[in-house]
Amino acid sequence: xxxxxxxxxxxxxxxxxxxxxxxxxxxxAKLTSVCWDKCITSSPGNKFSSSESACLSNCAxxxxxxxxxxxxxVQSMQ
Amino acid sequence: MDSFSTGSSGxxxxxxxxxxxxxxxxxxxxxxxxxxxxxTVRGKCFEKCISKPGTSLSGSESSCISRCVDRYIExxxxxxxxxxxxx
Numbered sequence: 309x310x311x312x313x314x315x316x317x318x319x320x321x322x323x324x325x326x327x328x329x330x331x332x333x334x335x336x337a338k339l340t341s342v343c344w345d346k347c348i349t350s351s352p353g354n355k356f357s358s359s360e361s362a363c364l365s366n367c368a369x370x371x372x373x374x375x376x377x378x379x380x381x382v383q384s385m386q
Numbered sequence: 387m388d389s390f391s392t393g394s395s396g397x398x399x400x401x402x403x404x405x406x407x408x409x410x411x412x413x414x415x416x417x418x419x420x421x422x423x424x425x426t427v428r429g430k431c432f433e434k435c436i437s438k439p440g441t442s443l444s445g446s447e448s449s450c451i452s453r454c455v456d457r458y459i460e461x462x463x464x465x466x467x468x469x470x471x472x473x
Contacts, residue, residue, distance in 0.1 A: 344461050
């Protein structure tokens with residue numbers, strides 16, 4: 309594969325897909341880290357309590373809500 | 387990330403097929419993700435389970451770590467699903 313092969317639409321599609329996957333992976337990883345700290349306050353057990361799993365799920369969704377609000381606010385300032 | 391390698395040795399510019407490139411890239415990405423995950427879990431579970439480091443890991447510390455790893459993997463699943471389920 310030489311440099312010109314990098315322009316192939318196939319490869320571009322592949323690279324874009326992998327880029328997107330990487331972004332998703334990073335988002336999930338970061339959110340899990342943040343929400344773990346917020347929600348799992350005691351020593352890990354053999355399973356999550358229902359409040360712990362609800363907290364994790366809510367945390368993720370609220371964080372996304374937050375992201376949207378911040379973006380809108382910043383946009384409205386421009 | 388490592389540079390991409392070919393199986394061939396010798397002189398001249400190394401040629402690699404697109405498929406090989408794709409496979410190697412996927413493999414390297416998977417490895418990078420796994421490494422990052424390991425780092426994170428290690429930090430979280432050390433924090434949760436090892437409050438006073440002794441001269442070796444106690445039984446309760448070891449079982450805490452096992453549970454912690456399982457729970458963190460489970461948490462990753464919960465968070466992932468919460469993000470991609472529409473409300």
